[in-house]
Amino acid sequence: MPTQHEGDSSSRRPRANTTFASLSNLNWRRHAKAEPLSTPQTPATQTPPIISPSELIEALTPPAVPGPANARALANVLSSCAPLPRPAALNPVLASLCAPSSPATLQIAGYDIITAYWENVGATLLTTADRMGYFSLFLGQRIAWSQEMWEPRLRALRALTKAGSEIIGQEAQFLRILKLWIEGAFEALLLTDACVEQVERAERERCIEAVSAFLASVLASAEIVARVPEDELSGILSFYAGLLERSLNVPSNTTPPESSTPTSSDAPYSASSTPSRPFAHRRHPSSMSIPPSQMQAPPPPPPKHPAAIAVALYLDHLHSQLKTLPPAHLKEVLPLLFRALAFYASPLPRLALTNQSATSESPEDRITVMLNSLFTGPYTQSCMLILKRHLFPPGAGAEDDVRVAIARSTGAHRQLRNYIRRGLSTRLARAYINRESSVSYTPSGAPGHMDLEIAAMERAWPKDDFYGWDAAKLGRVLSKSIEAWIDHNFGMDLGKDLKEMMESREKILDEAAGTLKDILQELDMREDNLVMDDDESTAVGETLHALASYVYPLKNADESPFIIPLGQPSTAPTPFLRTLTSLLDRDHTMFLNPLLSTTLLSIADHLTDRDTAKLPLVMTEQHDLSPTSSEWLTNWKNILGNRTLLQKDRPLTRQATMTALSSVYDSVMDMPVYRRPLADLVEEFCRRQVSGPQSEDGDGHVWWAVLGQEAVLRAVEARENEDAPAIEGSSVEDIIDILALAASTTDEFEESDILIPVVDHSPSSRPSFSVGSSTVASPVVSRMQSEFHGQSKDKESTMPSVMSLLSSFTSATPSRSQSQHPREDRDISSERHTSPPSPSHTHTLVFVPRAVSAATALITVFSQMAFTPYALVRENVRLAVNVFRILLSMAEESKSARARLTILQFLMRLRADRDHRLYYADAGHDPDGHIANLASLIHRNGTLSRGPGEGNAESPEIPSDDKPRARPQERDGRRVSRGRGGRLSSSASSRSRSRATATILPAPVATSISKPREPIWNLPESLPFTISDVNTPSESLVSYHPNDPENEAILPISGYLTALVNILEKEKNWEILSYVLCHLPVQLANKHLFCGPKAREVVARLVLTLCTGLVNGDLAAGVDRWPHNLKARDAQGLAYHTLSVLISYKRCLDMSRRHMLVEVFERGLNGQPATIKCCLHALSLAAFELPSSMTKFLSRILEKLSQIMSNPDMAVHIIGFLSIVGSLRELHANFTEGYFKMVFGVALQYLQHHNRSGSSPTISWALSQHVRIMSYYLVYVWFLAVKLPDRPRHVQYITRQLLLANEGNDEIDEPTEVCFDWLARYTYASADPRPATASVLSDILMNPTEHQHAPPEIALSEKSWILGNSIVTIRALARLGWVEVVSRRPSGVTKFLCRVENVPLVSAGDVDPDMVSIPATLLLGHRPSAPSNPQPLDSESPESETPPPMQEDGVRPIFTDDGAADADKPPPPDPVTGYVWSGSAPSQRRKEVAIDPSFFALQLSSYPDSVRSRQNRRIADSTALPRMFRVLDHTPVIDTHEVGIMYVAPGQTSEVDILRNTHGSPAYTRFLEGIGRLIYLRGQVDVYVGRLDPAHHGDYAYAWWDDIGQVLYHTATMMPTRPEDPDCTQKKMHIGNAHVRIVWNDSGIPYQFDTLKTQFQFVNIVIEPHSLGAIAAFSNNIHENEYFKVTVQRAPGMTEFAPVGDFKLISAESLPLLVRQLSLLGDWFTSVFVKTEYDTKRVEMMTNWRQRLQIIKRFRATQVANDGTAPDAATEVEGIMAQQPFRDFTTSY
Secondary structure: OHHHHHHHHHHHHHHHHOOOOOHHHOOOOOHHHHHHHHHHHOOOOOOOOOOOHHHHHHHHOOOOOOOHHHHHHHHHHHOOOOOOOOHHHHHHHHHHHOOOOOOHHHHHHHHHHHHHHHHOOOOOOOOHHHHHHHHHHHHOOOOOOOOOOHHHHHHHHHHHOOOOOOOOOOHHHHHHHHHHHHHHHHHHHHOOOOOOOHHHHHHHHHHHHHHHHHHHHHHOOHHHHHHOOHHHHHHHHHHHHHHHHHHHOOOOOOOOOOOOOOOOOOOOOOOOOOOOOOOOOOOOHHHOOOOHHHOOOOOOOOOOOHHHHHHHHHHHHHHHOOOOOOHHHHHHHHHHHHHHHHHHOOOOOOOOOOOOOOOOOOHHHHHHHHHHHHHOOOOHHHHHHHHHHHHOOOOOOOOOOHHHHHHHHHHHHHHHHHHHHHHHHHHHHHHHHHHHHHOOEOOOOOEOOOOOOHHHHHHHOOOOOOOOOOHHHHHHHHHHHHHHHHHOOOOOOOOOHHHHHHHHHHHHHHHHHHHHHHHHHHHHHOOOOOOOOHHHHHHHHHHHHHHHHHHOOOEOOOOOEOOEOOOOHHHOOOHHHHHHHHHHOOOOOOOOOOOHHHHHHHOHHHEOHHHHOHHHHHHHHOOOOOOOOOOHHHHHHHHHHOOOOOOOOOHHHHHHHHHHHHHHHHHOOOOHHHHHHHHHHHHHHHHHHHHOOOOOOOOOHHHHHHHHHHHHHHHHHHHHOOOOOOOOOOOHHHHHHHHHHHHHOOOOOOOOOOEEEEEOOOHHHOOOOOEEOOOOOOOEEOOOOOOOOOOOOOOOOOOOOOOOOOOOOOOOOOOHHHOOOOHHHHHHHHHHHHOOOOOOOEEEEEOOOHHHHHHHHHHHHHHHHHHOHHHHOHHHHHHHHHHHHHHHHHHHHOOOHHHHHHHHHHHOOEEEOOOOEEEEOOHHHOOOOHHHHHHHHOOOEOEOOOOOOOOEOOEOOOOOOOOOOOOOEOOOOOEOOOOOOOOOOOOOOOOOOOOOOOEOOOOOOOOOOOOOOOOOOOEOOOOOOOOOOOOOOOOOOEOOOOOOOOOOOEOOHHHHHHHHHHHHHHOOOHHHHHHHHHHHHHHHOOHHHOOOHHHHHHHHHHHHHHHHHHHHOOOOOOOOOOOOOOOHHHHHHHHHHHHHHHHHHHHHOOHHHHHHHHHHHHHHOOOOHHHHHHHHHHHHHHHHHOHHHHHHHHHHHHHHHHHHOOOHHHHHHHHHHHHHHHHOHHHOOOOOHHHHHHHHHHHHHHHHHHHOOOOOOOOOHHHHHHHHHHHHHHHHHHHHHOOHHHOHHHHHHHHHHHHHHOOOOOOOOHHHHHHHHHHHHHOOOOOOOOOOOOOHHHHHHOOHHHOOOOOOOOEEEEEEEEEOOEEEEEEEEOOOOEEEEEEEEOOEEEEEEEEOOOOOOOOOOOOOOOOOHHHHHHOOOOOOOOOOOOOOOOOOOOOOOOOOOOOHHHHHHHHOOOOOOHHHOOOOOEOOOEOOOOOOOHHHOOOOOOOOHHHHHHHOOOOOOHHHHHHOEEOOOHHHHHHHHHHHHHOOOOEEEEEEEEEEOOOOOOHHHHHOOOOOOHHHHHHHHHHOEEEEOOOOOOOOOOOOOHHHHOOEEEEEEOOOEEEEEEEHHHOOOOOOOOOOHHHHHHHOOOOEEEEEEOOOOOOOOOOOOOOOOOEEEEEEEOOOOOOOOOOOOOOOOOEEEEEEEEOOOOOOOOOOOOOEEEEOOOHHHHHHHHHHHHHHHHHHHHHOOOOOOOOOOOOHHHHHHHHHHHHHHHHHHHOOOOOOOOOOOOHHHHHHHHHOHHHOO
């Protein structure tokens, strides 16, 4: 028995600690071998001695010292002993063993004795007193729990009380013992810093489970419960509640300390988690040499959180007592359950029809089930009252801990959410069943779908009949609780716990937000198209509005408002903010009260610009902003009163608001009862903007435009309803005053950050959300994204026209539920989800300052009053004039530079037609690209806006066929280096250009100490205003009235011009000054705008201001901040362009100012290249318009030109200027020899530069060839201007300069040879370059057939000689004694008719002497006088202006009297002797006289000069002469040009209409009379007529010629328009093939470069009136045609060659002279351009003279090659015989 007892004891003891006691020995692989290891320890042959119970009792009874072995032996014996000893015998032993001071082993043994004794069937029954005594053994323990002792002690108590059934009278003590044991075991689990091993923790959990189960079994007995006092029963619930309260204070993330026995989960790297090498060899576990003792056991399950244990205890006990629980206990039960629910709250799944019950009994599920049972039980109302109370934060006097209160409220909100979710699930299930049932009925009416899910049925109709939720009550409570929690102040004494409080509060708010999310999700899932009722929509709307207010105090780390990431809820930093964001990002079509848009408006500070921009659009679609809503004005007041919503950093929102305002205002424009209140709100808003901080307003052009339009409408309505009672509201004058005040102020951001980069950050780049301490109650949120979101908007306003009327009230109004959210907004959101933008993605938004918007509104008022039918009312015109004066004042005095610029942008586009009627020019205000060119000089344009076919003089162009341009090379063959030349700045322009436009990049801005102003204007311009009636003359407003100067309808243009003068004098802002300087020249070209005596005075002042400013250098000297690379000289360079236009205002200037103009231009030749070019063009114009002033300063001008002629870029302009001056004889009539040499030096200087070895020209090849040709042309023009006696004195200088130009060459080049030949022709004579086609003498001498005895041939003999570069032909004529000498040279042909007086008049036997030849020589050159009254052009007589020379038949009667009587005739000579003349010389005697041509040549030769004789070469073989003469004579001796002239009648744009014109205006006719001479084409031989055929092209044409060239004008109006040629092909054949065309444009429309469709589209010289208008083009009023504008249109790729720039104004009398010179220059350059294949090939241009030289040279070379005898073959002979070669003159003559 003792052995058995000992074995039982040993087998039972490990059971008390079996969980982890021998984990290391539980390896199943070693189990078979492990058992034999213990067998040797206890030999089977040894048997312990058997001791009786009495002996053991005696051994253990005091005063004996008890031993553990005896005590365990006694326990083993008593378990099966019979009979048992009396209890009294055991009492001393038990008292000794179970004493608190006894060792644990003895106490365990004592409890085992109690267990063994009272579990024995033979144990005696105890009395109550005995049992109380035994209870003392359990109550006096000092240690509440011991790992070794708890289980024996529990067994002992169970045995003593018979499993709790025998505790009568000891119920309280019994319960106290069990609670003490539970609390003892539970205590250590609450210690987060206690070193509790996993084995001990598991043992404590097992102890709690066992003791609590024992307690529950006891309380399950109704008999026992009936004996327990009420307070004791409540104490048990309170005891469990206390454990739960204490366990809930333990952090949920607390983990127990590591066990002494390491497990795989504790190791930092486990075998499963350690990465292994691929393809590595792995050993099987059986092959590992690891001892069994080192094999690790499986890890124990993770320990439970003490709250899980406490929740289970509490819920089990509560469930058992639920039916008998008094309602008063709900006040303690529900708060604790709320707190526990908050502790275990986890994210709830989405609502679904399927059963979502948890498969595992988690604490959260058990708590939820318990709460649901309470809330659906008999105490529902009490529970709801308690729930509502705990939804709110604790009051000020509450004693509860703040954390506990927050946890309870969190649980209460979760319970409310679960409660509502249950109702939503029920409603969703019923809707599903109804839908399925309705679609599944059979034709008989019986349901066809009977197998519906049971779970759905149970959910739809639960047992507790729960359906829905009371939105009217609970919704109100929910929203109020949210407001209370958001407004709750946790106090400032929390310190570091503030962050925890904030996070806890967010959990509460997240539960409320989740509730709303569930409600809306249920609404989305239902397919019955039902909407929320009013109560539910109000509950959701108010709650959402309250939740949104939480973000009010949220700040980023930089103190900026926290931004809610709508469209990307997942990027929000906290769960609550993510939920809130998803709610706020819902579709606006859902009806809420308040509306979702209203809620978003309330938190506009925390939304991006992109998100707030949707709100006005949505509200507009839902008709919340139109009069269809009763709250529309309130809504507008809320929007306009929201300072955040309309700040300058929200451009998209402002744009959306302005779009909505514009739309609504347009819709009510014709309804003053609605329009005026809205306008009053806008006016109030604008008034606040003006009076408030200046930085509040930004791009708000619409509300200012509304004010402007309202001023117009009220002004019109006031005139229409003068008798009606006054309507409340501001007057027109008040509105104008507000606009003027706003336009005069400036914005804070105007000077620095108008261009705001808007960065759209990527969600991935956003830092995490964090809460930190702050000095204020508002939490601080770390910055997660930029406040600025949105795409760039267009510079131009997208505001609908305020004149358009929307028919929104006539169409059916859709319900709010039908209003759809904008699709584009939803797409943007989806895009942000799928492809988040890059953090570096930046948009640039251009804001319009307030002053600009106000100025724009004033411009609108003026334009409406001036250019619309409103102008017919006198009061409206007066208002327009007043507004115009305000604009002038603002242009000078406004503090906003941008507002001033806006006003100038409008004013400088005003124009006047020929009737002085005012109009606004929009796109056509710069038809010639002059403004663009000026802007390029100061780097203010990206792409030049040029006229058709025009290039830019500052940089060459690329030809239209995209071929590379041929550029001059250096002499050593290297390509010309780029970057040289006279450019304004090397960075200002590029050497390459596109086909039709040039791109000039702005200069890079360098960092400087004084930061330059940012440019506020650039080309192309984006105007902040829109004028609807452009190019429409005003009905009443004029710039000048000749008959009524004081008329009210006259706009004070003089005041405008005065303002411009003041700006030029005093302006400090470069932006304003540069804009005026760039735009003023074009506006001044509209001369009808500046008429009248007042304007003339200001024009004179303008000239004086500019001239003195340029001369003194103080123009633009007051500018305070210059842009980079710009100085005052650049502004002064622009001023020259204005002065060039002011030349046309010469009638406003006295002589001193005219002289001042020319002097300023002369001084400008010292400036920059662009300035020099402008001054040269102006001086070219002044040569025609200011001749007296030009004469005065011409010598100084020539000196300047000689200094700058070496600049190739300026050469073409200098030569153009000198060619014009050379054509005007009055300018150089008083020139001295020195001045002429100066001109020749200028022309020849370029030739020297061009031919200089190693030079690097920077201009194109075509232009260089053109300049080279024109340099020689300049020599010819000015040499002919020298008087004939003075010409020889200049030959030496010209010769030296020409030779210097050829220095370094072996021979002079061909153009120089031509020039020398030309000088030889014109130095001593001014004869024509070729002989007359017919004369009296030549006609008589060349037609000897009338003489009977004369030979039939014209010449008897003929010989030719090559003399240098000429071929001289001498012919002996048939006329006796007459010789013809013809000299053919490159520069012309000279013909002499000579008579040798050594030949007698009458030869032998001549009976009919020549009596006509001698008198005919006297008539040579005499022609009959032209009639004094020539026939008009339309006369039928085709007589030419120049009569033909007299013929022989007309000369002979003069010297012979055929009608005289025969008696008066002298007697006939003797047939034999003939006449005998008295005093006859021997040579005159009758004999046969013959003359060889060599006789004449020999008489004029230097024979016997040996040197000169050898240079003369007679052409022995004359067979090649006729062919050579045909080729040479076919080449003209002067250069010929063909130029087309077309007239464009009013309104014409097509080429056929233009070509069919047969006459033009009187001004056009006067122009034709001045451009050339009228010639008769039929039989014309003296003037080059090209290919004109009188049969097809008419009998007359205009031509002009001099000794250098000839121009034939193909005039379309002079060519007949034939019915058989409706398309005017014959006209187009000549005019279209002309390289240069002169276009007289009276159409009133800008002439397009390609109007005439032809491949020869190169240069158009367009002449048109400087002002457009209604006066007929055929008016003969000289004042109306006083000045004309001349522009030169060039083909793409052609550089500038004409000295007119973009345009020039020229008087009518000087117009033909200028156009003639331009046509000559244009045809020269075009010929070179075509020859070089559009400036792509290096081909030299050949003049006619040079071609003639080459013909002569080739013939001479041929003759030398054919001549076999060398001239010096006999030089070896010495002595006198050496003279034989040259003494024998027959070899040369």
